[in-house]
Amino acid sequence: MIRISEAICEKGIILDLKTHEKIGVIKELVSLMVNLGLVADEETFCSDILKRENLESTGIGLGVAIPHARTAATHDLLLAFGRSTQGVDFNSLDGKPSHLIFLIAAPEEKKSHYIMALARLSKMLRKEDMRAGLSKATSAQEVIDILKRAE
Amino acid sequence: MFRRLLCYVEAGETGLDELEGLLDLASQLRCRVIVLAVIAPEGKKLTKKETQARETLEDRSWKFLYEIEDIAFEREIKISLMLEEGDVEDTIAAVVKSYNVDLCSTFSYKSIHAGSLLAKLSTVPLLFFNKEGP
Numbered sequence: 001m002i003r004i005s006e007a008i009c010e011k012g013i014i015l016d017l018k019t020h021e022k023i024g025v026i027k028e029l030v031s032l033m034v035n036l037g038l039v040a041d042e043e044t045f046c047s048d049i050l051k052r053e054n055l056e057s058t059g060i061g062l063g064v065a066i067p068h069a070r071t072a073a074t075h076d077l078l079l080a081f082g083r084s085t086q087g088v089d090f091n092s093l094d095g096k097p098s099h100l101i102f103l104i105a106a107p108e109e110k111k112s113h114y115i116m117a118l119a120r121l122s123k124m125l126r127k128e129d130m131r132a133g134l135s136k137a138t139s140a141q142e143v144i145d146i147l148k149r150a151e
Numbered sequence: 152m153f154r155r156l157l158c159y160v161e162a163g164e165t166g167l168d169e170l171e172g173l174l175d176l177a178s179q180l181r182c183r184v185i186v187l188a189v190i191a192p193e194g195k196k197l198t199k200k201e202t203q204a205r206e207t208l209e210d211r212s213w214k215f216l217y218e219i220e221d222i223a224f225e226r227e228i229k230i231s232l233m234l235e236e237g238d239v240e241d242t243i244a245a246v247v248k249s250y251n252v253d254l255c256s257t258f259s260y261k262s263i264h265a266g267s268l269l270a271k272l273s274t275v276p277l278l279f280f281n282k283e284g285p
Contacts (some may be wrong), residue, residue, distance in 0.1 A: 060232065
């Protein structure tokens with residue numbers, strides 16, 4: 001079973017995103033993964049994520065967005081988290097900006113893990129206490145602890 | 152003519168293969184599809200077993216929604232996913248109203264009474280997909 005708290009690491013977390021627009025935020029989160037040496041081709045990775053963004057609103061409402069893609073630019077399930085106090089427009093159906101942004105990517109052969117991770121995260125983030133905890137967390141480790149407790 | 156098409160689905164009841172009709176229609180209409188799953192609201196006095204069953208249903212519903220999204224993406228269809236809690240018909244009607252849905256559709260005959268839902272939808276048409284034909 002996929003555990004979100006195990007798929008994310010401290011270095012894959014930004015508590016205060018520098019950019020406030022969708023593409024910038026995605027690039028910021030992707031660069032974390034690139035720095036961790038987890039992305040083989042940054043350009044392809046970004047382009048696969050943005051391709052989905054053009055067709056789907058990955059803002060699931062409640063101040064949450066989960067940009068995601070299946071991509072050949074990585075060999076494993078990748079997860080990054082960014083938090084924006086100001087909020088970012090992810091075209092959520094409820095029209096509200098997203099403050100908690102999780103980026104998920106996986107290669108084609110890990111499709112079932114990828115779908116499972118998306119489902120699990122979406123379910124976790126519907127809980128108000130979970131969102132409140134992530135909004136108030138003061139360190140990357142605290143974010144991981146909150147995710148761990150919720151699983 | 153139709154800009155937003157809502158489709159109510161039930162994980163375990165609606166098959167992925169049944170969605171072809173919906174996706175064909177969305178593709179022809181070039182509209183955004185909002186796929187909605189509804190689960191019962193969290194009661195105050197749920198037993199451990201009931202809580203577990205509810206959690207499993209929510210897990211399954213999200214998984215089903217993302218599987219649909221994946222297929223829609225391959226066909227370049229604009230899609231949004233929603234999972235809400237509440238009474239099925241009331242939730243469908245509320246989503247239709249809140250998100251300016253022009254056409255409502257479903258595969259499920261189990262949780263919906265066509266007459267009562269149509270009354271709640273006012274002027275928005277309701278389309279029932281039937282895999283086996285009329």
